[in-house]
Amino acid sequence: xxxxxxxxxxxxxxxxxxxxxxxxxxxxxxxxxxxxxxxxxxxxxxxxxxxxxxxxxxxxxxxxxxxxxxxxxxxxxxxxxxxxxxxxxxxxxxxxxxxxxxxxxxxxxxxxxxxxxxxxxxxxxxxxxxxxxxxxxxxxxxxxxxxxxxxxxxxxxxxxxxxxxxxxxxxxxxxxxxxxxxxxxxxxxxxxxxxxxxxxxxxxx
Amino acid sequence: xxxxxxxxxxxxxxxxxxxxxxxxxxxxxxxxxxxxxxxxxxxxxxxxxxxxxxxxxxxxxxxxxxxxxxxxxxxxxxxxxxxxxxxxxxxxxxxxxxxxxxxxxxxxxxxxxxxxxxxxxxxxxxxxxxxxxxxxxxxxxxxxxxxxxxxxxxxxxxxxxxxxxxxxxxxxxxxxxxxxxxxxxxxxxxxxxxxxxxxxxxxxxxxxxxxxxxxxxxxxxxxxxxxxxxxxxxxxxxxxxxxxxxxxxxxxxxxxxxxxxxxxxxxxxxxxxxxxxxxxxxxxxxxxxxxxxxxxxxxxxxxxxxxxxxxxxxxxxxxxxxxxxxxxxxxxxxxxxxxxxxxxxxxxxxxxxxxxxxxxxxxxxxxxxxxxxxxxxxxxxxxxxxxxxxxxxxxxxxxxxxxxxxxxxxxxxxxxxxxxxxxxxxxxxxxxxxxxxxxxxxxxxxxxxxxxxxxxxxxxxxxxxxxxxxxxxxxxxxxxxxxxxxxxxxxxxxxxxxxxxxxxxxxxxxxxxxxxxxxxxxxxxxxxxxxxxxxxxxxxxxxxxxxxxxxxxxxxxxxxxxxxxxxxxxxxxxxxxxxxxxxxxxxxxxxxxxxxxxxxxxxxxxxxxxxxxxxxxxxxxxxxxxxxxxxxxxxxxxxxxxxxxxxxxxxxxxxxxxxxxxxxxxxxxxxxxxxx
Numbered sequence: 109x110x111x112x113x114x115x116x117x118x119x120x121x122x123x124x125x126x127x128x129x130x131x132x133x134x135x136x137x138x139x140x141x142x143x144x145x146x147x148x149x150x151x152x153x154x155x156x157x158x159x160x161x162x163x164x165x166x167x168x169x170x171x172x173x174x175x176x177x178x179x180x181x182x183x184x185x186x187x188x189x190x191x192x193x194x195x196x197x198x199x200x201x202x203x204x205x206x207x208x209x210x211x212x213x214x215x216x217x218x219x220x221x222x223x224x225x226x227x228x229x230x231x232x233x234x235x236x237x238x239x240x241x242x243x244x245x246x247x248x249x250x251x252x253x254x255x256x257x258x259x260x261x262x263x264x265x266x267x268x269x270x271x272x273x274x275x276x277x278x279x280x281x282x283x284x285x286x287x288x289x290x291x292x293x294x295x296x297x298x299x300x301x302x303x304x305x306x307x308x309x310x311x312x313x
Numbered sequence: 314x315x316x317x318x319x320x321x322x323x324x325x326x327x328x329x330x331x332x333x334x335x336x337x338x339x340x341x342x343x344x345x346x347x348x349x350x351x352x353x354x355x356x357x358x359x360x361x362x363x364x365x366x367x368x369x370x371x372x373x374x375x376x377x378x379x380x381x382x383x384x385x386x387x388x389x390x391x392x393x394x395x396x397x398x399x400x401x402x403x404x405x406x407x408x409x410x411x412x413x414x415x416x417x418x419x420x421x422x423x424x425x426x427x428x429x430x431x432x433x434x435x436x437x438x439x440x441x442x443x444x445x446x447x448x449x450x451x452x453x454x455x456x457x458x459x460x461x462x463x464x465x466x467x468x469x470x471x472x473x474x475x476x477x478x479x480x481x482x483x484x485x486x487x488x489x490x491x492x493x494x495x496x497x498x499x500x501x502x503x504x505x506x507x508x509x510x511x512x513x514x515x516x517x518x519x520x521x522x523x524x525x526x527x528x529x530x531x532x533x534x535x536x537x538x539x540x541x542x543x544x545x546x547x548x549x550x551x552x553x554x555x556x557x558x559x560x561x562x563x564x565x566x567x568x569x570x571x572x573x574x575x576x577x578x579x580x581x582x583x584x585x586x587x588x589x590x591x592x593x594x595x596x597x598x599x600x601x602x603x604x605x606x607x608x609x610x611x612x613x614x615x616x617x618x619x620x621x622x623x624x625x626x627x628x629x630x631x632x633x634x635x636x637x638x639x640x641x642x643x644x645x646x647x648x649x650x651x652x653x654x655x656x657x658x659x660x661x662x663x664x665x666x667x668x669x670x671x672x673x674x675x676x677x678x679x680x681x682x683x684x685x686x687x688x689x690x691x692x693x694x695x696x697x698x699x700x701x702x703x704x705x706x707x708x709x710x711x712x713x714x715x716x717x718x719x720x721x722x723x724x725x726x727x728x729x730x731x732x733x734x735x736x737x738x739x740x741x742x743x744x745x746x747x748x749x750x751x752x753x754x755x756x757x758x759x760x761x762x763x764x765x766x767x768x769x770x771x772x773x774x775x776x777x778x779x780x781x782x783x784x785x786x787x788x789x790x791x792x793x794x795x796x797x798x799x800x801x802x803x804x805x806x807x808x809x810x811x812x813x814x815x816x817x818x819x820x821x822x823x824x825x826x827x828x829x830x831x832x833x834x835x836x837x838x839x840x841x842x843x844x845x846x847x848x849x850x851x852x853x854x855x856x857x858x859x860x861x862x863x864x865x866x867x868x869x870x871x872x873x874x875x876x877x878x879x880x881x882x883x884x885x886x887x888x889x890x891x892x893x894x895x896x897x898x899x900x901x902x903x904x905x906x907x908x909x910x911x912x913x914x915x916x917x918x919x920x921x922x923x924x925x926x927x928x929x930x931x932x933x934x935x936x937x938x939x940x941x942x943x944x945x946x947x948x949x950x951x952x953x954x955x956x957x958x959x960x961x962x963x964x965x966x967x968x969x970x971x972x973x974x975x976x977x978x979x980x981x982x983x984x985x986x987x988x989x
Contacts, residue, residue, distance in 0.1 A: 148621065148630070149688035152791045167794060176630045179637035180688050183695035187798055215558065 112156055112165040116275045118268070119184050121209055122194035123202040124173030127228040130258035131194065132170045135268050140259050147172040149180045157272050164272045178212075185216035190271045192224045197242070197255065198232040210249060222274060224252040226267060231257040348381045356403035359410040368418060369436075372443035375411045379445050415444050419453070426457050439512045447513055448520075455524035458501055462494075462525070466532040469493045474539060484572040487540040488579035494532050495587035498525055502594060516602025518595050519612060523619055526591075530624035533584075537628045540580075544573055546635050553642035567646040570639045577636040578684035584629045585685035588620055636684065637692050640677055644693070647673045648700050652708050657750060662757045662874055670705055671765045678773060682780050687788045690777065694795040701766070701802045706809055709762070712755040713813035717820045718745045756817065757874045759810040766803050770796055814877070818884045822865075826885065829861045830892040834899060838906030839977065848909045855913035859920050862889070866924065875926075882925040886932045889917070894936055897943075901975050907943030914940045935963045942972045948983050 120128040129144050129151065136153045151170040156163055169188070171181035185191065193209050195202040206225070213223065225246040227237060239255060246253035252270075256263040355374040362371035418440050425433035434457060441450025473490040476483055502522070509517050541547060549570070555562045599612045620626055651669035658665075674697045681693035777792055778784075784792070836854050862885065869881055893914075902910065918933045938954075942964075945951060951973060954962070964972070973984045 145618070145621070150691070150791070152787060152794065154790070176627070176634045179634045179641070180692045183637070183641075183692040183699075186695065186699045 112163040114162065114276055114279055115165045115167060116189040116272065117167045117169065117184075117187055118190045118192060118271060119169045119171060119181075119188040120192045120194060121171050121181065121212075122173060122192075122226075123196070123199075123205050126173065126194045126196040126199070126202050127258050128173065128192075128194050129170050131192075131226070131228060131256065131264055131267070132168050134258040134261055134264045136168065138261075140261075146174060147177075149177055150184060155268075157269060159269070159273050159276050162276065164276060166268060166272060168268075182212065182216050185213065185221075186218060188217060188221055189275050190222040190224065191217055192226055192267070192271075193251070194226045194228050195237070195242075196229050197227040197237045198229055198234045200236045203227075203237045203242070203245075206245060222252070222271065222278070223250070224254065224267070224271065225249075226253075227255040228258060230255045230262060231260045351377055351381070353403050356406040356410070359407060359414075363410060363413065363417075368414065368421070368440055369443075371410065371414050372418070372440045375407065375414055376443040376445075378407045378411070411444060414440075415446060418444065418446075419449070422453055426453075426460075435508070439508075442513050447517070451509070451513060451517060451520055452524065454505075455521055458505070458525060459528035462497055462501070462528050463532065465497055466494050466535075470532075470536060470539065474543075485576050485579060487536060487544070488576045488583065491533065491536050491580050492583045494529065494536065495583055498529055499587065499590055501525065502591075506594065506598075510598075514602070515598055518598035519616055519619075522591055522595060522616075526619065526623055526625070533625045533628050537632065544576075549573075550635050550638045553638055556642065565642070567643040567650070570643050574636060574640055574643060574680060575683075577632050577639075578680055578689075581629055581633055581636070581684040581686055581689070584625060588625075591620070592616070633684065633686055633689050637689065637696075640681065640693055641696050644673060644677045644696055645700055645704075649704060652704065657754050662754070662872065663761050664751070664754045664758060666708070667758045667761050667765070670701075671762070671769070674701065675769060678769075679776070682776060685780065687781060687784070687792060691791050691795040694773075694799055698795075698798045698802055701762075701799075702805050705762075706802075706805050709755055709759050709806070710809050710812065712751060713759070713809065713816055715748065715752070716816045717752045718748050719820045719824065752813075752816075753869070753872050756810070756813040756877055757872075759806055759813060760874045760877045763803050763806045763810065766799065766806065770799050773799075810877075810880075814880050814884060817881065818888065822881075822885055822888050825861075825865060826888045827892055829858050830889060831896055832857065833893065833896045838900050838902040838910065840903065840905040840909060842905065845905045845909070848905075849912060852909070852913050852916055855916050858889075859917065862920070879925045879927050882921060882929075883927055883932075886921050886929045889921075890932050890936050893917075894939065897936070897939055898972070898975070901977050902943050903976065903978050904944065904946065907940065907945075907976065911937075911940035911944040934961070938962065938964050939972055942969060943976060948973060948976075948979050948987065952988055 120132060122128055124146060129147050130140060132151070132153055133144075134140055136155045147170060149172055153168045153170065154165065155168065156165045158164070169184050171177070171184065191213055193206065193213070195206060197203075213221070225242060227239070227242045242255065243253050245251075252274075254263055254267050254270075256267055258264055355378050359371050359374040362368070362374065418437050422434065422437035422441075424430075425437060434454070438450060438454045441447065441453070469490050473486045476486050480486075482489055502518075502525075505521070506518060509521060549565065552563055552565050556564060595616050596613065599609060599616075603609045603612060648670050651666050651673060654669075655664050655666040678690070678693050678697060681690045684690075774796060777796075781788070781792075833854055840848055866878075866882070866885070869878060873881060897910065914933065914936050918929060918937070921929045941954060942951060945954075951969060970984055970987060973979055973987065974981060
């Protein structure tokens with residue numbers, strides 16, 4: 109038996125080239141592969157992290173952004189505990205596609221899934237999407253929000269650690285009876301954790 | 314002395330070094346002389362050969378010349394002043410001859426291609442490398458092969474488009490056409506690789522295949538385009554996507570997709586087979602031509618990225634995408650249809666939906682496996698999990714939620730009522746009987762489904778191992794994770810099964826067991842010695858209880874699956890023992906009464922143990938111990954029971970005292986004084 113208390117599936121989605129694979133590799137392997145090729149189908153990584161002295165195994169599914177892989181990637185939405193929707197802050201079209209992605213998530217994912225909006229590539233000078241625009245979007249759609257840089261390793265660890273912590277909390281509170289609180293806990297609440305402070309894992313350190 | 318020896322040795326080795334140097338100079342000198350001699354020979358020979366149109370001979374001379382160290386040759390020419398003109402002119406002759414030969418051979422090759430003179434094509438193809446034209450030669454030859462490939466492919470595609478719709482191969486004609494293309498390329502590689510390796514040396518396959526792949530890409534694109542057009546793929550995908558979003562829109566019969574899905578998986582598997590073939594060949598070729606590890610990796614990566622970026626790979630990804638969209642529809646619609654057409658036969662423990670649904674699920678997953686795509690298999694397994702956990706489990710749960718209708722009715726009678734009502738076309742009158750039968754069938758459906766999922770997981774796991782040998786760790790991880798998702802369906806179904814059993818307990822077991830057990834209260838447990846024998850043989854209370862239980866179980870025995878039946882006995886036992894404990898604790902006994910109770914409980918336990926394969930002993934532990942307390946001769950014995958075998962003993966000292974006080978012949982102060 110493997111030694112872990114919780115197993116969570118995290119699925120990354122978003123347009124091609126926004127840096128999903130780089131985020132995953134930065135988090136799981138601590139590196140930033142330059143010239144990363146397009147992902148084919150889905151890629152799969154595992155990392156076990158520790159949250160409040162509990163081993164949490166994160167199974168991370170990195171999906172291909174290209175349209176032709178859509179029917180493969182869609183099949184992973186249903187069993188996901190968390191969905192990370194990524195766009196590139198220096199590329200307006202990747203932001204403009206977010207509503208389409210949300211529709212897919214609506215269609216295929218469980219309505220209890222934890223949804224996080226991530227604006228990646230904040231190391232770039234040519235920003236096109238201001239932080240508050242991403243924040244607003246996330247708030248309107250009941251998602252968590254965070255801006256990251258896989259290249260500079262900024263907020264990447266924090267992104268996944270907070271997901272692990274939140275999912276663990278959900279899993280624990282599920283053991284207790286909880287009914288009407290849904291609206292305020294997962295889908296209704298928007299916490300902006302993407303302010304400019306450079307702290308690592310604020311909640312966990 | 315040592316120093317002397319040392320000096321001597323140094324002297325000797327210095328001399329040896331000098332000798333060695335001298336020898337290598339002599340050797341080099343010899344080689345230069347040889348080169349000069351050969352140079353002259355070659356220059357004379359090449360002129361002659363060109364005159365005679367003996368290109369092989371000419372090329373052989375040029376080849377010899379090219380294998381000499383060009384710079385050295387120039388220097389030699391300068392060194393030998395007196396013979397300077399001679400060597401220089403030979404050099405010039407040869408350089409010119411080489412140039413001339415290159416032009417001639419190129420021209421001749423082109424002519425041979427134009428006139429489809431295969432023998433000449435091969436003849437000049439072999440001359441290129443002698444003239445140092447490896448890359449040009451290979452490119453020219455491969456583009457010649459490409460034209461051949463194109464001709465055949467176009468002919469095949471044309472024939473495919475002209476096929477009659479009633480032809481046996483009509484439903485797989487596009488995969489046939491694609492197979493022909495891949496086989497054609499494989500044959501080319503098979504035939505020409507040895508020639509290329511002989512005349513061009515090893516390590517040329519990657520380039521050869523890269524050129525051929527370009528043509529393959531063009532042809533595959535054409536085939537896929539025709540396939541898409543003739544099989545109306547985009548329209549079908551559109552319909553199923555619209556249907557998922559808006560179930561009221563236009564609907565397609567999933568059966569219509571059956572052949573099409575098969576054809577796509579064949580195409581995909583053929584492409585996969587073809588790529589595996591290329592990979593194996595290229596890998597071997599690189600292995601024998603490259604010694605350095607880094608270079609090996611670079612070349613392998615070059616091949617991989619060539620394939621990944623090919624139109625073939627993209628085309629296959631498109632096809633797989635279409636396949637999965639349609640397969641999803643096929644799976645979901647067929648399962649929904651099976652759920653909708655669910656029927657219950659009189660002699661069946663389960664209704665038709667279980668076998669139907671699992672047949673469909675298995676069929677779809679198997680079909681995905683025949684595509685040879687790991688991502689495809691994973692996706693279909695995910696879809697199967699979705700429908701099993703979703704619609705399928707919900708259907709089971711909803712039926713079980715309606716509960717097992719209370720009230721007593723013989724099942725045989727229920728069947729006949731059901732039959733007559735079907736015959737008379739009025740189902741509504743026998744709603745209760747039907748509901749009861751359906752409840753049990755669904756309880757069985759759930760139980761059998763758990764077993765089916767387990768079997769499915771096991772067989773899939775071994776079939777996947779057989780289909781994908783040499784799977785990489787990452788791909789194995791993907792498959793394993795998706796299969797464990799399928800295993801997760803079992804725990805969901807188990808919860809549904811438990812829920813159903815609980816329903817059964819609430820409506821069919823508890824209300825009936827309670828009065829049967831409560832009859833214990835109306836029996837006198839203060840038995841005088843005269844009646845003891847009669848009670849011992851007749852066991853009036855427990856024999857009636859057993860008879861009642863027997864009657865109850867009889868109704869379910871053949872109707873429930875063995876494991877559901879065992880589960881029923883399990884919960885029946887729990888119910889009976891719990892209730893019995895309650896009523897025993899409400900009664901009072903004398904010793905004879907306690908002895909009778911002890912005997913009756915043993916009879917009950919052995920009856921229940923006999924009708925199930927599960928153990929019931931644990932559930933009887935407390936009752937047996939209560940009976941033991943109630944049947945002891947002297948109160949002092951109790952200390953032994955409670956003290957010695959503490960592990961198996963379930964009763965607390967307070968309970969022991971309470972039970973002991975139910976013996977009317979024990980004095981309360983003795984009970985109080987008990988040391989436990």
